[in-house]
Amino acid sequence: MRIDFTPHHLAIFLAVIRTGSFSRAAVECGLSQPALSRTIQAIEDALGQRLFDRTTRHLDLTPTGRELHPIAERLVTEFDSAFDELAEFIAGRRGRIVVAALPSVCAVLLPRAIAAFRADHPGVDVLIRDGLAGSVADAITGGRADLGLTVRPLPEAHLSYRTLLADEFGLVCRADDPLAGSTPIPWAVFGTRNFIAMHPTSSVRAMTDAAFLQAGIAVRPLYECAFLGTTGNLVAAGLGITALPRLTLPLTGAGGLAWRPLVEPSLQRALGVLTRVGRTLSPAASQFVAVLASVAASA
Amino acid sequence: MRIDFTPHHLAIFLAVIRTGSFSRAAVECGLSQPALSRTIQAIEDALGQRLFDRTTRHLDLTPTGRELHPIAERLVTEFDSAFDELAEFIAGRRGRIVVAALPSVCAVLLPRAIAAFRADHPGVDVLIRDGLAGSVADAITGGRADLGLTVRPLPEAHLSYRTLLADEFGLVCRADDPLAGSTPIPWAVFGTRNFIAMHPTSSVRAMTDAAFLQAGIAVRPLYECAFLGTTGNLVAAGLGITALPRLTLPLTGAGGLAWRPLVEPSLQRALGVLTRVGRTLSPAASQFVAVLASVAASA
DNA sequence: TAATTCCATGCGCCATGCGCATAGACTTTA
DNA sequence: TAAAGTCTATGCGCATGGCGCATGGAATTA
Numbered sequence: 102m103r104i105d106f107t108p109h110h111l112a113i114f115l116a117v118i119r120t121g122s123f124s125r126a127a128v129e130c131g132l133s134q135p136a137l138s139r140t141i142q143a144i145e146d147a148l149g150q151r152l153f154d155r156t157t158r159h160l161d162l163t164p165t166g167r168e169l170h171p172i173a174e175r176l177v178t179e180f181d182s183a184f185d186e187l188a189e190f191i192a193g194r195r196g197r198i199v200v201a202a203l204p205s206v207c208a209v210l211l212p213r214a215i216a217a218f219r220a221d222h223p224g225v226d227v228l229i230r231d232g233l234a235g236s237v238a239d240a241i242t243g244g245r246a247d248l249g250l251t252v253r254p255l256p257e258a259h260l261s262y263r264t265l266l267a268d269e270f271g272l273v274c275r276a277d278d279p280l281a282g283s284t285p286i287p288w289a290v291f292g293t294r295n296f297i298a299m300h301p302t303s304s305v306r307a308m309t310d311a312a313f314l315q316a317g318i319a320v321r322p323l324y325e326c327a328f329l330g331t332t333g334n335l336v337a338a339g340l341g342i343t344a345l346p347r348l349t350l351p352l353t354g355a356g357g358l359a360w361r362p363l364v365e366p367s368l369q370r371a372l373g374v375l376t377r378v379g380r381t382l383s384p385a386a387s388q389f390v391a392v393l394a395s396v397a398a399s400a
Numbered sequence: 401m402r403i404d405f406t407p408h409h410l411a412i413f414l415a416v417i418r419t420g421s422f423s424r425a426a427v428e429c430g431l432s433q434p435a436l437s438r439t440i441q442a443i444e445d446a447l448g449q450r451l452f453d454r455t456t457r458h459l460d461l462t463p464t465g466r467e468l469h470p471i472a473e474r475l476v477t478e479f480d481s482a483f484d485e486l487a488e489f490i491a492g493r494r495g496r497i498v499v500a501a502l503p504s505v506c507a508v509l510l511p512r513a514i515a516a517f518r519a520d521h522p523g524v525d526v527l528i529r530d531g532l533a534g535s536v537a538d539a540i541t542g543g544r545a546d547l548g549l550t551v552r553p554l555p556e557a558h559l560s561y562r563t564l565l566a567d568e569f570g571l572v573c574r575a576d577d578p579l580a581g582s583t584p585i586p587w588a589v590f591g592t593r594n595f596i597a598m599h600p601t602s603s604v605r606a607m608t609d610a611a612f613l614q615a616g617i618a619v620r621p622l623y624e625c626a627f628l629g630t631t632g633n634l635v636a637a638g639l640g641i642t643a644l645p646r647l648t649l650p651l652t653g654a655g656g657l658a659w660r661p662l663v664e665p666s667l668q669r670a671l672g673v674l675t676r677v678g679r680t681l682s683p684a685a686s687q688f689v690a691v692l693a694s695v696a697a698s699a
Numbered sequence: 700t701a702a703t704t705c706c707a708t709g710c711g712c713c714a715t716g717c718g719c720a721t722a723g724a725c726t727t728t729a
Numbered sequence: 730t731a732a733a734g735t736c737t738a739t740g741c742g743c744a745t746g747g748c749g750c751a752t753g754g755a756a757t758t759a
Contacts (some may be wrong), residue, residue: 135720136716157725157726337703
């Protein structure tokens with residue numbers, strides 16, 4: 102007779118050894134004595150060997166039982182620790198999350214979220230890959246990242262997007278610029294001043310272009326910067342003004358700048374979580390999204 | 401839902417990974433596709449997590465599945481190798497046998513039996529503890545030896561004895577002794593010559609005393625030797641004659657001795673296997689007994 | 700649009716595992 | 730010496746779970 106051994110079988114065997122009695126082992130295992138007795142018999146039948154030499158008064162391991170003893174101990178321990186380990190992962194207490202994010206998110210939202218998350222999940226590593234909107238989406242599509250933190254992408258069948266917060270566009274000028282005094286400021290202002298643009302592949306540029314279109318003005322970019330730091334320094338140097346979402350301001354790295362809300366149109370850059378549809382998130386990643394949402398809500 | 405995971409569950413999980421398909425995995429596992437599908441679902445329900453992101457066209461591990469993968473591999477391997485190991489033991493190809501035996505058996509029967517046994521069972525170690533009849537029986541009673549090779553002991557409830565061979569008593573004298581010419585020789589001969597006896601605790605002494613009683617003669621031992629080598633040398637020196645079972649002759653260690661069958665009564669010392677009742681022998685030990693029996697039969 | 704290929708699900712069957720009651724063996728106690 | 734007590738084994742019936750068969754439903758291909 103060939104049965105499929107389970108850790109349960111082995112645990113029962115070990116309980117008999119530990120207690121030195123079928124009845125006591127049955128109590129310990131939460132079974133009736135007949136059930137336990139038959140489980141031992143089933144193992145013995147499967148092995149073709151007795152495990153215990155037993156009478157009503159005596160119970161001893163047979164040589165085969167003695168041989169199985171350490172094996173059973175090892176297997177049960179292995180099983181338990183393996184599933185404990187897995188349970189840690191499922192509980193979100195262990196794992197690795199790869200987050201692809203826009204530089205601005207990396208600079209502002211992510212650090213706070215990671216700090217809050219790691220406080221509760223010290224066993225989870227969070228890896229960051231920063232990049233522009235296109236590369237974030239590619240990382241998600243290609244499976245190189247679990248989560249993307251980016252602007253709303255063009256709708257695509259296998260991408261799922263959930264907005265976390267709206268980052269408002271505003272004018273960025275020198276603090277001593279007269280514009281810094283009036284608020285709010287219409288986008289039309291860029292028709293009268295030098296505009297320092299971001300690089301055409303950036304998500305900010307796509308939105309400023311759209312705003313100009315909506316405001317009905319034609320703006321000729323004076324510079325096209327790949328990095329916000331460059332943009333900030335150009336503005337600080339008095340070479341022109343620009344429009345940036347509020348959260349990107351710290352990335353300009355320049356002092357003496359003012360940010361004032363822009364209207365007509367009032368424009369917000371949606372920042373959110375990008376995932377791949379049909380791909381289950383790890384428990385840790387799901388919980389990280391929740392932390393992100395609460396951090397974004399309190400921002 | 402909490403199920404009892406078995407290596408079978410894990411093997412099915414691994415088969416799906418290996419084949420990249422539920423249907424192919426089902427074939428590989430000798431199951432129907434629905435059965436396999438439900439087994440995976442059962443694991444997923446138990447863990448509260450999907451293991452595969454699957455459509456009819458695509459199958460991918462989820463993070464939890466990826467986490468379980470190496471764990472499952474390890475556990476299945478552990479289980480297999482553990483039971484392979486146990487199977488070796490049960491087949492009698494691995495193990496350790498402790499044999500307690502009389503010196504004469506150690507010298508004559510055991511070496512041949514061990515040689516024959518080890519040729520077929522290179523993985524089994526055979527340990528020998530030699531001692532007189534009493535200590536052999538004690539070793540069995542006390543569980544310090546698996547098998548005893550000794551004379552038939554006094555019947556005792558927990559000892560089981562099985563005769564392997566009958567070792568015939570004969571006269572031992574110098575080869576140039578006139579007695580060496582006549583055969584068979586009656587025990588009464590010891591009434592007319594100096595008798596060199598074995599020590600009172602030895603099994604041989606018990607039998608020679610009984611023979612004298614049966615032959616109706618009174619014999620006064622000249623010496624009482626603990627070792628057969630001493631006895632042999634005393635005989636060789638011409639100090640007397642003695643009676644020994646045939647198989648003990650090589651242990652006398654003396655040259656120039658003759659052995660002639662004794663009659664009136666003709667006496668045989670039974671040599672056999674002593675075991676403890678109610679104590680299962682290891683598979684290797686059982687097989688060793690079989691080898692002993694066949695070696696004894698051909699002796 | 701039809702055919703094909705997968706995975707999921709409804710259904711019924713049967714083996715397995717369980718508890719209850721009790722038998723049987725052995726020891727202890729009166 | 731007999732009765733009581735303790736421990737494992739077994740008969741029995743029930744519920745659960747695992748399985749195969751048939752089929753549904755979704756995605757892809759011809």
